[in-house]
Amino acid sequence: MKKSPLHSMTFQSILCYKKLLILIVIAYFLFFQGCEYLFPSLRSDKITVEEAAVFLEKNKGELDVVLMDIRTKREFDSLRLENSVNIDFSLPDFPEILNKLDKEKRYILIDQNGRKSAMAFELMKEQRFPKIHYIIGGLNEWTRNNYPLQK
Numbered sequence: 365m366k367k368s369p370l371h372s373m374t375f376q377s378i379l380c381y382k383k384l385l386i387l388i389v390i391a392y393f394l395f396f397q398g399c400e401y402l403f404p405s406l407r408s409d410k411i412t413v414e415e416a417a418v419f420l421e422k423n424k425g426e427l428d429v430v431l432m433d434i435r436t437k438r439e440f441d442s443l444r445l446e447n448s449v450n451i452d453f454s455l456p457d458f459p460e461i462l463n464k465l466d467k468e469k470r471y472i473l474i475d476q477n478g479r480k481s482a483m484a485f486e487l488m489k490e491q492r493f494p495k496i497h498y499i500i501g502g503l504n505e506w507t508r509n510n511y512p513l514q515k
Contacts, residue, residue, distance in 0.1 A: 409485065411497045413505045416472060420447075429470045434484050435503070444514050445474065445506065453480045463491055470495040478502040 411419070423429045424447070433440050434453040444450070451461055453475065462484075465471075471493060473481040481498035488496045499506070507513065 409497055410482075410500050411472070412500055413509050413511060416474075416497075416499045416506075417509075417511050420445075420472070428468070429472070430465075431472050431474065434473060434475050434480055439476070442515070443503070445503075446512060446514050448474070453484055458484075459487060459491070462488055462493075465493075467491075467493050468495075471497070473498040474506070475502045477504050 420429070420431060431445055431448040433444055433448040433450050435450070436452050436454060437450060440448075440450040440452075452458070455461065471488065473484050473488075473496065475481045475484075478499060478501050481502060485496055485498045501508075
């Protein structure tokens, strides 16, 4: 009678396979789960100022991430976040302006208190922007948490 390959394995080789399996599991958790810890993604449409600050700092200089300030130009010129772009929500052609934007980029919306950002978010969802988020509490919450601003 012929023995199966499993029967011919020694205790030493079984132990070696167990160690290899354990190393693979550890590597998986370190690589896939660790990446999320080191480079957090935005998991929600509504994000806190803390999440936004961490994400924007980690993605500084990334051309695929756009911080969009939707306040009026006068408000934007007086105080704004670094590297933000201004598209005024109160403009009558705001929906047409949005429609011309690159839908492949990730947009983070901010306004004074978060209300208009939520409305702009809904409008962008209707226009099928897949990667959009808005900051809860807006610029008011940003300044309350002492995050940096430009004048």
